[in-house]
Amino acid sequence: MAVTMKDVAARAGVSIKTVSRVVNNQSEVSDETRQRVQRAIEDLGYKPNFVARSLITGKTNTIALLVAEIETPFLLRVQRGIEPVAREHNYNVILFSVSDTADEAKGLEVMRQQRVDGVILNSISLQQDNSHILDFCRTGIPLVAVNRYGLDDSVGQIIWDDETSSTEAVLHLVRLGHRRIAHIGGPMDRHSSHCRLRGYKRGLEQAGLLCQNKYIIHGDYLYPSGYNATLSLLRIDPPPTAIFVANDVMAVACLAAVQRSGRRVPDDIAIIGVGDEIFSRYTTPTLTTILLPTAEAGRRAAEMLLAQINDEPLPETKVILPASLTVRESCGGQPLDALWRNSAACGATVPL
Amino acid sequence: MAVTMKDVAARAGVSIKTVSRVVNNQSEVSDETRQRVQRAIEDLGYKPNFVARSLITGKTNTIALLVAEIETPFLLRVQRGIEPVAREHNYNVILFSVSDTADEAKGLEVMRQQRVDGVILNSISLQQDNSHILDFCRTGIPLVAVNRYGLDDSVGQIIWDDETSSTEAVLHLVRLGHRRIAHIGGPMDRHSSHCRLRGYKRGLEQAGLLCQNKYIIHGDYLYPSGYNATLSLLRIDPPPTAIFVANDVMAVACLAAVQRSGRRVPDDIAIIGVGDEIFSRYTTPTLTTILLPTAEAGRRAAEMLLAQINDEPLPETKVILPASLTVRESCGGQPLDALWRNSAACGATVPL
């Protein structure tokens, strides 16, 4: 069987406790003893058993990531933000995909039994009952939610500013001379749709433009709905000269619909999306879009969670991260000639 | 503190062993006793402590996924294939990102100490030393590699058929009448590049076409290299009428370069990529590409690993999955008019 502390102790001629002290780098051991123990450890190839340690300390050095079951680079970036931070602090990340509220409740329950030290929740924020989350928080296991809405402020949260960035996008279009700016929104059961719609309206208002309902069509964040919404918008008289689209998938669909209808982007219609997905820099023309701080959100969520686990005081339980506009070709303005030939501008993505 | 079996036993007036039997659904308990225990469990809100169980059984019900640190939907799909299978069998998945061989070796070591029951390796297959993997296998912990090359056949492996599918892609172009078919390849330190290049050459050979070196340019799987390689190919006299590109990122770059040079796709130049990334169905024209069975590879890897963990006999240690060609617009042939308006054809992707 595996080598245990007992074996090491026997070989080094010391007690188990002393071995434990050496393994855990505690100071109260004489140099001479420490070296003898270290040698025994190496000779025997001893590796501490983390499971046994966990049983006593009550800590598993594991955090759970509950993540929406969606095939988008988006969530992957949050995940990629979390993992290095966890790893750096010697925490493992357990993955749990959730597709609905029932799943989420089950995931929280499983992770509780798994004795994880904390949970990061990165599932979709629907207009839903959050009682299972609050119940979980009552167990005392720290939890941080990424981009969830409707949780009270006692729950750790990382949120990015969908509304303000949407306003910025609209104002950018206004500055480029647009007056008839349409909006293709997301599904109304998603909080992000509401935020982006509010941001759109605020942008028009700040520019002194009238918000007209005929220029607002809601899709479902999927490609076909963006395509069809665009065709509808193009039939309005007068048609919009710019479209602010609530996510990049629909924005790319919008781009295709405009082009296939014989119009040019950005000359006839300017387009701005949301999300800065990988593919948004690969379209022709390249897509102007709101860059959401996904990786940073992941990083901050992990840091906040670890602080909670270690009982460090939190400066704030609700962090709002700014988003920014990535200006490319689809909205007009300056041409970015070097974009397609330059690694830095394209981002260093390395698919297999 | 937490409720333990001891508490349940006391309340139900039975021994700990009997509680254990009920919790683990063992049969040798009278109905009457079982019910009494069940009531006590509910009354006290008892949850078994998996850590304690693991210490005895030596099983953690956890598998590790070592995955390349790359921002591509590609790997996400493998991950999404693995997790449900693991979950269904009550296994957790621990994530470990690796960016190089040293990382990989470290990851294997950490996971070994973590006492995971098995490992799935989905990192990049470079022309590298695999001794750390073989060392790990010697510990007796099951391991399955996804798309790794150069491992001996005793190691569980899931591989997709890059070479055959590349040949098919070329033959598809030949059938459409193309004779001057160029290739933009991947970096030569990646095994996939070699496979796809071999497939390309075999396709030409099977069609009775001469393979000309001037029509082969190697990129690095990134956008700019695909863009520049395409510009070079277009300057050749006579230029190719079709280009088989070793991944979708470079294929989309190729598409942009052809279009921005004033030529049309597929009329002047036909393009086929590899990977069927999300964005490949969002370009104009949509991209014909090789659909690699990523999710299935994940699923199969998880199943193979669980079989190994449970000491079930494996029908085969090396599974080769077929890949297929997803025909869209960029290669000519039939127009797919309904594509952009139809959910089924676009695939149901739901970004936030």
Added chain:
DNA sequence: CTGAAAGCGCTTACAG
């Protein structure tokens, strides 16, 4: 600076 003992919460032969 070092050690003997108790115990984390569970399972596993072994008896009855």
Added chain:
DNA sequence: CTGAAAGCGCTTACAG
């Protein structure tokens, strides 16, 4: 069908 005891591999007060 049920139970008392040992033990998984470690840490943690408590003594010396």
